[in-house]
Amino acid sequence: TFPQKVAEALSSQYGLNVFVAGLLLLLAWAVHAVGAGRSDLLSLLSALMLLQLLWMLWYVRRSRAHRRLIRPKDAHAGARWLRGSITLFAVITIILGGLKVGYFVGFSKCLSATEGVFPVTHAVHTLLQVYFLWGHAKDIIQSFKTLERFGVIHSVFTNLLLWANGVLNESKHQLNEHKERLITLGFGNITTALDDHTPQCNCSPPPLCSAIAYGIYYLYPFNIEYQILASTMLYVLWKNIGRKVDNHQHQKMQFKSSGVMVGAALGLTVLAATIGVVAVYLIRIGRSKTKSESALIMFYLYAIILLMLMGAVGLVGIRIYRMDEKSLDESKNPVRKLDSDLLVGTASGSWLISWGSILAILCAEDHPPYSWYNLPYSILVIVEKYIQNLFIIESIHREPEKLSEDILTLRVVTVCNGNTTALPSSCPQTGGVAGDVPPQGSDAPRAANGSTCLRGGSGNEEEESAWERTPSPACCPRLFQGNARRRVLRNIAAFLFLCNISLWIPPAFGCRPEYDNGLEEIVFGFEPWIIVVNLAMPFSIFYRMHAAASLFEVYCKI
Amino acid sequence: TFPQKVAEALSSQYGLNVFVAGLLLLLAWAVHAVGAGRSDLLSLLSALMLLQLLWMLWYVRRSRAHRRLIRPKDAHAGARWLRGSITLFAVITIILGGLKVGYFVGFSKCLSATEGVFPVTHAVHTLLQVYFLWGHAKDIIQSFKTLERFGVIHSVFTNLLLWANGVLNESKHQLNEHKERLITLGFGNITTALDDHTPQCNCSPPPLCSAIAYGIYYLYPFNIEYQILASTMLYVLWKNIGRKVDNHQHQKMQFKSSGVMVGAALGLTVLAATIGVVAVYLIRIGRSKTKSESALIMFYLYAIILLMLMGAVGLVGIRIYRMDEKSLDESKNPVRKLDSDLLVGTASGSWLISWGSILAILCAEDHPPYSWYNLPYSILVIVEKYIQNLFIIESIHREPEKLSEDILTLRVVTVCNGNTTALPSSCPQTGGVAGDVPPQGSDAPRAANGSTCLRGGSGNEEEESAWERTPSPACCPRLFQGNARRRVLRNIAAFLFLCNISLWIPPAFGCRPEYDNGLEEIVFGFEPWIIVVNLAMPFSIFYRMHAAASLFEVYCKI
Structure with missing residues (x-):
């Protein structure tokens, strides 16, 4: 077993090498290099995905076996809406995979088998990965076993390669469209050889094939977003390996649609x-x-x-x-x-x-x-x-x-109720405190302590706004302002x-x-x-x- | 004034924009873009260097004026040998500047004035920058004045642009040599138009001119190293702005040449x-x-x-x-x-x-x-x-x-002297302690406290080795191994x-x-x-x- 920093370098260097090798194969395909065709590229990507699949299965099974252990979680990672949007993109990616299989079936006479294997592998990979991210995006892996590190970094760079592949396909398509436009406009003098990868045989039902090709083109942007989102989530998982978490309570974020x-x-x-x-x-x-x-x-x-x-x-x-x-929250x-x-x-x-x-x-x-x-x-x-x-x-x-607003409300209430004679002079003070209250400084517990009876109702939005209205208007100009x-x-x-x-x-x-x-x-x-x-x-x-x-x-x- | 994170983003985005704009001008020159010539590029670089010069003068004067204030320093930054090597590279860079001025004088009939202004500005810039780095590389700037931040990041990216400029010149030269070789070998079929930037007029004493051109080519690699070293040192200065330093005593590193x-x-x-x-x-x-x-x-x-x-x-x-x-030192x-x-x-x-x-x-x-x-x-x-x-x-x-070795020596000595009856059983324990002594845990001060009389001589290498020999050989196998x-x-x-x-x-x-x-x-x-x-x-x-x-x-x- 290696110390953390070294294990990090060990795995990140592996990942970078996978990425660099894959990028060069992409480049080779893009520039029509001798001997390196599309099927080599797709085989590599499929192999990488299969490896990641095996690792994810191992990881999921192992954490099922140990599910009674209480393990730390990073409350900031893998927010619910993030997982929601990745699911949306993943669904479109799977539809794209289906279209690609259709395309392969149409042109099956002249396409290599990898063109069919790749979308199927990709669809399975997408399904399992989304499941994995729903269950484990917040994990903080504490064991320094290299298998975890290598698996996560392998997943990061596999997704990045799939992203680069998507980007390259999309760029080629855009470039071809651009060249066609140039030809239409009569700019024949610029080198405008179309970089066409259409198969050399006819598709069995032609209208269906062109519809599929058209559909693929419109679904690519979503696939690209899916891959990059997945790799950022996995990267956070990798960065979290071996991290010591401070038990800083994370506030549940709520989506409220009122007033916007x-x-x-x-x-x-x-x-x-x-x-x-x-x-x-x-x-x-x-x-x-x-x-x-x-x-x-x-x-x-x-x-x-x-x-x-x-x-x-x-x-x-x-x-x-x-x-x-306010001073910002600078915690790690x-x-x-x-x-x-x-x-x-x-x-x-x-x-x-x-x-x-x-x-x-x-x-x-x-x-x-x-x-x-x-x-x-x-x-x-x-x-x-x-x-x-x-x-x-x-x-x-x-x-x-919300936190500081609550404190502010409580402050104002205690000041207004407890010390009525000093009211005019205490107002600027509350304003000042509200202005530079430290995020989790010594003030927060004090405010919380002094208001155990108030706390009970402060979760309720209506009661809170009732509280906001009760103090005298001269006392709380900052409150409304806030x-x-x-x-x-x-x-x-x-x-x-x-x-x-x-x-x-x-x-x-x-x-x-x-x-x-x-x-x-x-x-x-x-x-x-x-x-x-x-x-x-x-x-x-x-x-x-x-x-x-x-x-x-x-x-x-x- | 902005909070730290925002000020950081404010200045880094400015720096990135300067860099990106400069890179594109470099690209424009490299691909012989219409309307963007070498003189535009050199004017931009000279202007950036002049701006940095002004800022450095302001900074140096200001810190002279406040020199009585005790300010924190980053002991790790700007090591002596680093400043030494940057000085060496800077001297060669200034010689290179001199050669370039000579080249300009030789071809003065057909070169624009910027070709003469640039090397002079660059030489002055190099001189003052080395002086600045000697005096201020360890500074931890505590004021959040944006002027400091902008100045430092401007310096970082100016040096990076000068680096990119050097790299581009060197690459063009290498590429031309490579193409000449290909022509010699008869590979005329590859596109081998020489990308020649030699001026269109004759140099006054031809042998001197070719000697200068030759010399410039051999000095470029050192200039390239100088620019990137300077920008890393300045980047560390930028990262250190507003940092809170823990008063962790930094050991002076010594260069000892014995036994290697x-x-x-x-x-x-x-x-x-x-x-x-x-x-x-x-x-x-x-x-x-x-x-x-x-x-x-x-x-x-x-x-x-x-x-x-x-x-x-x-x-x-x-x-x-x-x-x-040993557990590694993970401090920031x-x-x-x-x-x-x-x-x-x-x-x-x-x-x-x-x-x-x-x-x-x-x-x-x-x-x-x-x-x-x-x-x-x-x-x-x-x-x-x-x-x-x-x-x-x-x-x-x-x-x-050295630190842990010292602790180990002291430990062994105290164990051997203080507790002679328990000697056989305590030996494995010392071994264990030496194995996983935390870098700056609670053990270090304890060892230091218990040995104030021993400490005095432990700086001396010979006395220390004398100490190492005194304990019984059975007790200290790890010591010699260490x-x-x-x-x-x-x-x-x-x-x-x-x-x-x-x-x-x-x-x-x-x-x-x-x-x-x-x-x-x-x-x-x-x-x-x-x-x-x-x-x-x-x-x-x-x-x-x-x-x-x-x-x-x-x-x-x-």
């Missing part, structure tokens, strides 16, 4: 508008030069307005936090650390693309009209993510609002959540102006720019989904 | 042999087909033997650690965390190349004779780094040996240190079989493989230097 009408309504409007814009964009783009240009201008204008709105809302949120200075928490690292890291992907656009506009010799919309759009993409990340990072490092503040923050979180879902749609479903506007391709050259976009775009897309997930958590916490 | 004859002699032999092999390789490669093949076979054979030796030695080191189980330490992350992260770069070679050999249709040497070489590169990383990570997480163990570990560290320095030389000075053996280029295609190698090689080279630095630290600690 404005945010939700605005957000849903944005969602509907985005779907409309994407539909119009996809219909018009690549049909003719004028239609393409009008589609681009429409998209840029819409995105500029939306991003400005989101940036402004985010700034309001940060401003509200600044008004009420792998989930939170991963969340904020991923936000900043994946935002860098889209910053890369945006800076490329800005540079291209500055360097280009002649500017088509839409390029002047591209400049503010690119700048706003950078600024909006910058602001949004600050808002989310501050939010997830704050203690849930409540109003909470409502505003929740509206902000709800609005930003829906906006991020909206902004996930365009790049995931083929509305990619970075390809279509053509300016960057002229300045950087076709190949380099395509490589940059294809490397950075998956992170940019993942950013939106991840930001939405974080904002959902923020919403539940406020 | 074997390791040093073997290591120096390896160093000499490597220089010889690289020289022969560079003379023979690309001259003719047979000469190239013999050079490749010679290099592979040599590297296989060396890597096997290093792997075996590393395994012995790990085995020795396993014999003596940004320097150490960065060190181990960098080891694993940069090793991934060379793993990528090695897996590419392995895949190419497995997929290739016909195998030239040297490819069968390439396979074990590539596998050994992976395995050796795997083992070496485990050894280094375990070493840097152990407390310095001393022999320490000697073996030190020999291992010294040997591996010199081996890593040796293995830094070949890729840094143009001995890159990944280019020259041609197999991977045939399988993956010329362009994709060149992109993979050029992206991964800088990390692979940095790995060797970084591993050497870590091993030097390990050597001093043991």
Whole structure:
């Protein structure tokens, strides 16, 4: 047995090697390397999945056998809504697997057997993995047996490879569509050999086959999200191995939908508008030069307005936090650390693309009209993510609002009831205490002690609001402010959540102006720019989904 | 003012944006983008350096003004030998700057002024930065003023951009050499347009100019190491901002050269042999087909033997650690965390190349004779780094040996002197205590308290060894074992240190079989493989230097 740090390095290096080897096989397939075909890649992925399946079965059986032992859990990991959304994505992934089997049956004459084995293995793998994550995502594995470590890291990187495989398939598809559009628009001079992987034989019922191929294309984005979500959950499980947990009680987060009408309504409007814009964009783009240009201008204008709105809302949120200075919760928490690292890291992907656009506009010799919309759009993409990340990072490092609000209520009540003569002078003091109450400092138990009779009813929302109304209005201006503040923050979180879902749609479903506007391709050259976009775009897309997930958590916490 | 986490995100996002924008300008230059020339790139870099200069001047002046305040320091950061080696690299960087100014003067007719401004700015920047790092690398900045944070992160990413610039120049040079060799060997069919940036006019004294160009090429690797070292030191400074330091006394590490004859002699032999092999390789490669093949076979054979030796030695080191189980020091330490992350992260770069070679050999249709040497070489590169990383990570997480040895000596002495009747039964106990003494647990102060009279002389090496001899031999078998163990570990560290320095030389000075053996280029295609190698090689080279630095630290600690 190895000490923890060494065991960590032992397993992480194994995982990195699996990942790197798999990436190179993906690259070999992508560049049509001699001797390395699609079937080799699919065999490797199937083998990795089978290995993970065996390990998961072993782990599940072993923890069943030891189920009487009380084992520590990480309350922050594997939140219920996270497992819910992964289940949703997994269901779509299994449907995708079914379509792929159908595709294989249709083309079975000229496809290798691996094309059939892979989707079946993938479906079984998805099923068992979701079951595994429901039951064990919160586990804190305490034994330093290397088998656990290797199994978890193997699962992380297997899912990452499946993610990379999905991304590559999606990118090839997008690139082919883009090239077809270029051919339509008469840009035959750019190297536009289609990178086509369609099988060389005919499918038995042709309309069904094309329907399946079409369906596969629309389901891929969900599969991609599923794989990356699963690997982040497994990574948290790996980081938690051997961790010492402080028995810090974790508050159950509740989803409450009251009082966020404005945010939700605005957000849903944005969602509907985005779907409309994407539909119009996809219909018009690549049909003719004028239609393409009008589609681009429409998209840029819409995105500029939306991003400005989101940036402004985010700034309001940060401003509200600044008004009420609290020290943040800095305790160790792998989930939170991963969340904020991923936000900043994946935002860098889209910053890369945006800076490329800005540079291209500055360097280009002649500017088509839409390029002047591209400049503010690119700048706003950078600024909006910058602001949004600050808002989310501050939010997830704050203690849930409810705790301090309760303390505040109790304080005010005790001050108002117990010491009526000192009332005017004690008011600023309560305000001050509410302002910088430490999250789990010495104040919390004191407040809790002094109010055992009040506590009983404080779980009830109505009674609590009754309490809030009873003190004299002069005494509690901060209380209402705190409540109003909470409502505003929740509206902000709800609005930003829906906006991020909206902004996930365009790049995931083929509305990619970075390809279509053509300016960057002229300045950087076709190949380099395509490589940059294809490397950075998956992170940019993942950013939106991840930001939405974080904002959902923020919403539940406020 | 922002809370710490938010301030961190605020500044890191700024830094990432600067970096990403700079990278794209580098890319634009590398792919000869329309409208973005070398002068734009150099202007940007000069502007960033000037900004950093201003900030450093402000910081130095301010801390001079407040020099009476006692401020906390991170004892682990900016070790003396690290600052020494950075100074050495900085001196070479300044010489390089001088050569570049000479080059500019020679070609002044057709070079833009930025080509002259850049090296001068760079030299001044290097001078002041080394001064800054000598004085302030250990600082723990406690004020949350954003100006400090922004300044430090700006410095980190400015240095990283300068690193990327150096790497790009070096890669272009290597690629051109490689293409020239291919042309000599008659591979005209691969796209071999030389990517030449030589100015379009004649240099005034031609022999001097070519000498300067030659000199610049040999000094670049040192400049590259300087930039990355500086940015890691600045990154540690940034991570330390606002950190709470536990007053854990840091032991001064000493460089002692006694008792490592074997390791040093073997290591120096390896160093000499490597220089010889690289020289022969560079003379023979690309001259003719047979000469190239013999050079490749010679290099592979040599590297296989060396890597096997290093792997075996590393395994012995790990085995020795396993014999003596101690819990590791898991306290928070940004320097150490960065060190181990960098080891694993940069090793991934060379793993990528090695897996590419392995895949190419497995997929290739016909195998030239040297490819069968390439396979074990590539596998050994992976395995050796795997083992070496485990050894280094375990070493840097152990407390310095001396402390526990001292405790052990004192224990044995007290047991032997104080309780003579219970001597036989207490012996296994001392052994057990020595085996799992916690690094800074409750035992250390107790041992120190009970031995104030002994402590005075324990700094002296001879007296200590006299103490080690006094107890009865039956009582202290572990003690001698500990001393022999320490000697073996030190020999291992010294040997591996010199081996890593040796293995830094070949890729840094143009001995890159990944280019020259041609197999991977045939399988993956010329362009994709060149992109993979050029992206991964800088990390692979940095790995060797970084591993050497870590091993030097390990050597001093043991």
